[in-house]
Every structure is written in structure tokens, then in C-alpha cells.
Amino acid sequence: MTVRFLVAxxxxxxxxxxxxxxxxxxxxxxxxxxxxxxxxxxxxxxxVSGLEDGVAELLLAKMRALVLVESATLSS
Incomplete structure (x- = not known):
């Protein structure tokens, strides 16, 4: 499965x-x-394709925590 991170x-x-x-x-x-x-x-x-369960959500949380990030979402 491929997931797509969208960061603004x-x-x-x-x-x-x-x-x-x-x-x-x-x-x-x-x-x-x-x-x-x-x-x-x-x-x-x-x-990104082939992520293990939970890794996409962990990465999304880390992206949201970046200082310069206003929003971050995940779609599959």
C-alpha cells in the first residue's frame, strides 16, 4: 500500500x-x-509504499511537530 504525506x-x-x-x-x-x-x-x-503498520502515523506525528510546519495530513 502507498501512503501520501501532505505537509504545508x-x-x-x-x-x-x-x-x-x-x-x-x-x-x-x-x-x-x-x-x-x-x-x-x-x-x-x-x-511512500510498503511502510510497516504504525510507521506512517509515527512519521506524521513527527512531521506535525516540526517547527516550520503549519499542517500535515496522511492519505492512502
């Missing part, structure tokens, strides 16, 4: 790196990623 936050150059680093720290490869800037906001989408 401050258009700071390090926000996409912080989001992707959460995956890298667990050696999780993503299938696709996109970053779009809308004024002062970044919208980041990351698709």
Missing part, C-alpha cells in the same frame, strides 16, 4: 529537507516527492 509550512529552504530527513533517518526510500511554493508557504507531497 513556512517557505523556508530547510523545510523540505527536514521532512525528507525524517524518512532518511529510518532508511525509508520514497516513491515520489514534490515541493510547490505558494507565496510564503511550501506544500510538500511525499509518496
Amino acid at each position: 509550512g513556512e517557505a523556508s529552504p530547510d523545510l523540505p529537507l527536514r521532512v525528507l530527513n525524517l524518512l532518511a533517518l529510518r532508511s525509508i526510500a520514497f516513491d515520489a516527492a514534490s515541493v510547490q511554493r505558494d507565496g510564503d508557504t511550501y506544500r510538500i507531497g511525499v509518496a
Whole structure:
């Protein structure tokens, strides 16, 4: 199953790196990623397949806790 993280936050150059680093720290490869800037906001989408149960929710909680993040959601 593939899940998609959608993150919106401050258009700071390090926000996409912080989001992707959460995956890298667990050696999780993503299938696709996109970053779009809308004024002062970044919208980041990351698709990941094959996550173990509970890992997606844990990653989502960590994304929401990032300082620059305004919102983060998960869809499958």
C-alpha cells in the first residue's frame, strides 16, 4: 500500500529537507516527492509504499511537530 504525506509550512529552504530527513533517518526510500511554493508557504507531497503498520502515523506525528510546519495530513 502507498501512503501520501501532505505537509504545508513556512517557505523556508530547510523545510523540505527536514521532512525528507525524517524518512532518511529510518532508511525509508520514497516513491515520489514534490515541493510547490505558494507565496510564503511550501506544500510538500511525499509518496511512500510498503511502510510497516504504525510507521506512517509515527512519521506524521513527527512531521506535525516540526517547527516550520503549519499542517500535515496522511492519505492512502
